[in-house]
Each structure stands twice: as C-alpha cells, then as structure tokens.
Amino acid sequence: MFQLNDKTVIITGATGNLGRITAQICAAQGARLALVGRDPQRLAEIKQTLAADCAADIFVADVLDTTAVEAMVTQVAARFGQIDVLANLAGGFTMGALVHETPNAEWDAMLALNLRSVINCVRATVPHLLTAGSGRIINIAARAATQGSARMAPYCVSKAAVVTLTESLAAELKSHDITVNCLLPGTLDTPENRAAMPDQEHQNWVALDALAAVIVFLASDAARAITGAAIPVYGRS
Ligand SMILES: NC(=O)c1ccc[n+]([C@@H]2O[C@H](COP(=O)([O-])OP(=O)(O)OC[C@H]3O[C@@H](n4cnc5c(N)ncnc54)[C@H](OP(=O)(O)O)[C@@H]3O)[C@@H](O)[C@H]2O)c1
Structure with a gap:
C-alpha cells in the first residue's frame, strides 16, 4: 500500500460506506485526517475505529453550505x-x-449533492493547496457518468459534470503541482446495494476497500504524474 505519512487528508462523506473505510486505510498509511460530515456522533464513532496513533479530528459541515465549508x-x-x-x-x-x-427540485437536489458539494470544497481548499505548493484532489464520479441511462438522468448528468469539472480543475492547477482526478466506480458492495438488489452477483461489485486503495494511491506521491484522469473502477461488473 502507498504511504501517506504526515499528509493531511480531508475526507468528506466520512460517515458513508466508502468514507469510513477510506478513513481507516488512510489512517493505517500514516495520514492525518479531517473527518467531515453532518453528524458529530457518527463522526466520533468513525474516529474510534482508526489506528490509535492516527492524528484525526472531526469537522461538522454540510457540504452544500458554502459558509460552513x-x-x-x-x-x-x-x-x-x-x-x-x-x-x-x-x-x-x-x-x-x-x-x-x-x-426541477429533483434536478437541483442531485446537482447540489454531487456537483455543488465538490465545487464548495474545492473553492475553499485550493487556496491552501496553492499556498502549500502541491496537493491532491480526488473526486468520486461514477461509471454512470460515461453513459446516460433511463430514469437516472439527474444522477448521470451530475456525475458527468464531476468528470468535466475534474478536467477543468486539472488543467488550471497542473503547473502548481496539484493533481485533480476522479474515479468512476461501478456498483459498490454496500449493505444498501445488497438490500436493494438481492439477486445480483455481489461478488462482481466493487469492494469498498479496493476503491479506497485507489484513493490512497491517487493521494500518494506515487501518483504525482497523474492528473485530469477519470479512472474506471468497475471490479468484475
Ligand atoms: N454506492 C455506490 O454503488 C456508488 C457507485 C458509484 C459512485 N458512488 C459514489 O461514491 C461516493 C460514496 O458512496 P457511498 O456508497 O459511500 O455513499 P453513502 O454511504 O450514502 O455515503 C454518502 C456520504 O455523503 C454524506 N453526505 C450526503 N449529503 C451530505 C451533505 N449535504 N453534507 C455533508 N455530507 C453529506 C453522507 O453523510 P450523512 O450520513 O450525514 O448523510 C455520507 O457520509 C458517493 O459520491 C457516491 O455517489 C457510489
């Protein structure tokens, strides 16, 4: 696994399925963690699961609230x-x-959750990365960004926008040693997806720790030459 010694990593969605395991793996790789979410109780529970020597703190913010971010x-x-x-x-x-x-309310909600959330966090964080003289931004789009599907337009469009945002940001920041990449996960193997799709081949879905490992790679020095990428992470699906 790739080392993140003493790197400070902000993880939004830290209380989610992917956030939780990403926090645990980043902690094990030596990162200092800012666990971001809306529920302080659940953030505190996640913090308890991290390696004992990990410098981690919880930060309560709604990622749709520009001021709070x-x-x-x-x-x-x-x-x-x-x-x-x-x-x-x-x-x-x-x-x-x-x-x-x-x-419109449904469009607005999906675009806010998947796109505006990223924009808010980027706007607040990039000045700090510029000051530091380097940095990594990792966005989570989705396989659904690559192909529109019936009855999923707001989701597909919002994730496709994350890909384009990633490319624009990467172009703007590459000369500052700040890389910006996004992942295109297929269906994740989560309890919610298993409950919603009990008859599907769960072993073909993307394991959470496998996706978190790609995040750790992109965050590490080993990935310093990769920017503007939209990386498929489909598992066996
Ligand atoms: N699950 C899949 O199959 C799949 C496939 C492709 C891509 N993805 C993407 O992968 C990422 C992680 O997915 P997941 O399955 O881990 O999702 P999840 O378990 O539903 O977690 C989502 C996280 O986002 C947080 N969140 C939602 N609205 C927020 C807000 N307004 N302010 C702050 N935090 C907010 C949630 O916090 P609360 O607990 O407070 O709501 C939660 O921590 C997402 O971007 C998702 O779209 C997922």
Missing part, C-alpha cells in the same frame, strides 16, 4: 497546519422519474 477548511488548516489532500466522497444517488417528468 469555508469555516471547516479554515479549521482544518488551523488544526493541522497544512492541507495536502481533498477527497470529495460525499454524494448520493436517486432514480425513478423520466426526464420529462422530473421536477
């Missing part, structure tokens, strides 16, 4: 002195309606 990033910089990695894991999924029957 600015405050959170300021607090992280004050706590750890430097920010090295922003892992934008917060996001979500919805499906059901046909495009011509999807109300």
Whole structure:
C-alpha cells in the first residue's frame, strides 16, 4: 500500500460506506485526517475505529453550505497546519422519474449533492493547496457518468459534470503541482446495494476497500504524474 505519512487528508462523506473505510486505510498509511460530515456522533464513532496513533479530528459541515465549508477548511488548516489532500466522497444517488417528468427540485437536489458539494470544497481548499505548493484532489464520479441511462438522468448528468469539472480543475492547477482526478466506480458492495438488489452477483461489485486503495494511491506521491484522469473502477461488473 502507498504511504501517506504526515499528509493531511480531508475526507468528506466520512460517515458513508466508502468514507469510513477510506478513513481507516488512510489512517493505517500514516495520514492525518479531517473527518467531515453532518453528524458529530457518527463522526466520533468513525474516529474510534482508526489506528490509535492516527492524528484525526472531526469537522461538522454540510457540504452544500458554502459558509460552513469555508469555516471547516479554515479549521482544518488551523488544526493541522497544512492541507495536502481533498477527497470529495460525499454524494448520493436517486432514480425513478423520466426526464420529462422530473421536477426541477429533483434536478437541483442531485446537482447540489454531487456537483455543488465538490465545487464548495474545492473553492475553499485550493487556496491552501496553492499556498502549500502541491496537493491532491480526488473526486468520486461514477461509471454512470460515461453513459446516460433511463430514469437516472439527474444522477448521470451530475456525475458527468464531476468528470468535466475534474478536467477543468486539472488543467488550471497542473503547473502548481496539484493533481485533480476522479474515479468512476461501478456498483459498490454496500449493505444498501445488497438490500436493494438481492439477486445480483455481489461478488462482481466493487469492494469498498479496493476503491479506497485507489484513493490512497491517487493521494500518494506515487501518483504525482497523474492528473485530469477519470479512472474506471468497475471490479468484475
Ligand atoms: N454506492 C455506490 O454503488 C456508488 C457507485 C458509484 C459512485 N458512488 C459514489 O461514491 C461516493 C460514496 O458512496 P457511498 O456508497 O459511500 O455513499 P453513502 O454511504 O450514502 O455515503 C454518502 C456520504 O455523503 C454524506 N453526505 C450526503 N449529503 C451530505 C451533505 N449535504 N453534507 C455533508 N455530507 C453529506 C453522507 O453523510 P450523512 O450520513 O450525514 O448523510 C455520507 O457520509 C458517493 O459520491 C457516491 O455517489 C457510489
């Protein structure tokens, strides 16, 4: 596994399925962690699961609240002195309606959760990475970004926008030694997905620790030459 010794990593969505295991693996690789979420109780529970010698703290922020995100990033910089990695894991999924029957509120909610959340965190964090003179931004798009699907337009569009945002940011920041990449996970092997799709081949889905390992790689020095990439992580699906 790739070392993250003394790198300060902000993880949004730290209370989620992917966030939790990413935090654990980053901690095991020596990172200092800012665990970001909305629920302090659940963040504290995640912190308890980390390697005992890990410098980790919890930071409560709604990633849709621009002011709260600015405050959170300021607090992280004050706590750890430097920010090295922003892992934008917060996001979500919805499906059901046909495009011509999807109300604006549903579009707004999906675009906010999957795109505006990333924009808010990027806007607050990039000045710190520029000051540091290097950095890593890792966004989570989805396989669904590569191909529109029926009854999933808001989700597909929001994740496709994350890919394009990643490319634009990478172009803007490459000369500052700040890499920006996104992952395109297929279906993750989560309890929620197993409950929703009990008849599917779960062993073909993407294991959470396998996806977290790719995040750790992108955060590490080993990935310093990769920027602007949208990396498929499909498992066997
Ligand atoms: N699950 C899949 O099959 C799959 C496939 C492809 C891509 N992805 C993407 O992978 C990422 C992680 O997925 P996951 O399965 O781990 O999701 P998850 O378990 O549902 O976790 C989502 C996380 O985002 C947080 N979050 C949601 N809204 C927030 C807000 N307004 N402010 C702050 N935090 C907020 C949640 O916090 P709360 O607990 O407070 O709600 C939670 O920690 C997401 O971006 C998802 O879209 C997932």
